[in-house]
Amino acid sequence: MKPLKKSVTITLDDPILEQTKRLAEREDRSLSSYINLLLKAHLEQMEKNGADGAKKP
Template sequence: MKPLKNKVSITLDSDIIEQLKLLAEQDDRSFSQYINMILKEYLTQADKKKEA
């Protein structure tokens, strides 16, 4: 069973959007998938720092 997803609205700087779109395309992912992936990685690293 896939995890439930929620739609959110955020405001990002134009230069960040362009960089993320380029990186997502290079990784063969959608913009949304790419943002989700990098946020998960960030949160995993943040949790590791808390445990240290």
């Protein structure tokens, strides 16, 4: 069974949105699916690097 998903609304800078749309299309993914993939990869990388989300002084 696939994990449940929640709907969210975000605001993106136009250049970021356009670039993300192009990359998603290049990989034949929906925009939502591609953003989810990017966020997951980024979060996994932060975990791997020991980032706990706390800001450093």
